[in-house]
Amino acid sequence: MKFTFDHNNINVLDLDKSVAFYKEALGFEEVKRYTHDDESFILVFMEDGTTGHRIELTWLRDRTEAYNLGENEFHLAVKTDDFDAAYDFHKNMGCICYENKPMGIYFINDPDGYWIEIIPARM
Template sequence: MLTFNHFNFNVADLDKSLAFYKEALGLEPVGERKAAADGSFIIVYLGDGKTDFRLELTWLRDHPQKYDLGECEFHLALRAEDYEAAHAKHAAMGCICFENPAMGIYFVTDPDGYWIEIIPTR
């Protein structure tokens, strides 16, 4: 049997992304940073402190252009224990990119344009 371990987002500015994920979603680095001896990449894993699932952020030195995110049809989803408070925080941050009140969900975008779905605890 297989179990989920992590999901990767490639990022243009690792420090900016780390700050966003901490402020917006409460995700913190877990484990050691992995860096290439030649400086070509840095990998940082983020966790929520409650589950074993990790978000891998990968910075690549030799990828200066924006990442092609297609039509943003893929996304990561996080469950909010206090949905209204999360929504208010994200609205104040200006990072909400799409809302679907009928479904009771909304999406935020990270600094690279990745969509992250926020769902209430039901």
């Protein structure tokens, strides 16, 4: 028996804003969208175009308050082939929320406050 990663899910308050963020900040593209028959929720799957791993953005119609992310210890991590350019790009976007210079990584946060670790390809 073998298991492989398929996707990670996060819930979002503003689906359009989140889709735009993941497209701009990370270059992810929407590859699938599912709207439930009663329109109570929408699922949008985005991927990097390379690995096949997807992020599922879930929008719930009746949700109005921000999600409780606790201490935000859970995060996604992505590698970049040009760490310095990515850092400058995210700095200009204003989405860097934490830097760990000794480790050579930093984190950005999405519109809902989820953290995404940016790692140089060499790690």
